[in-house]
Amino acid sequence: MKFLILILLSLIFFSGCSSRAVPHIKRKEILKPNRNFSQNENPSYKLKSKNAITQALYTEYKKWDGSPYCYGGTSKNGIDCSSLVQNIYYDAFGVKVPRTTKEQANVGYRVPRKKTQEGDLLLFKTGYSTRHSGIYLESGNFINTSTKHGVTISNLNNPYWKSKYWQTRRVLPFK
Secondary structure, eight states, rough: HHHHHHHHHHHHHHHHHHHOOOOOOGGGSOOOOTTTOOOTTSSSSOSSSSSSSHHHEEEHHHTTTTTOOOTTTTTEEEEEEHHHHHHHHHHHOOOOSSHHHHHHHTEEEEEOOOGGOTOOOOEEEEESSSSEEEEEEEEEEEEEEEEEEEEEETTTTSSSHHHHEEEEEEEOTOO
């Protein structure tokens, strides 16, 4: 009986997190780095770097900003870190990455932390068996989602993130 109640409570909890499948894409659909942004697409942030990758990331961040965290969530009603990464890579660049952080740790290739560039995938070890992912923006900032603030921008130099940093992976094919 207790097991049945636990299953029902789990179903109720996860039903609040709707999902959206990321479609398979063809290589020719990948965004080129010299993409021109229309006046309406330019983000309102004061960017240090004006390259197409940074602009596309800030544009996607604006769409997700403040969306709440939901483990297993894949929509603006609730999203977790790996789904946010998956959605942003696909929507901004047409690049398909795996759904889970564990699988994301195997895409692209590893680069040293000091060589991290805009659009790189950041991975963190936040617990014994828990992992976290985000996307590097610029100046130490990265897009991720937190249980407290939802989708937000954090900084690698924050003592928490600095101590949890695991690896950087280069995913974008045109870097």
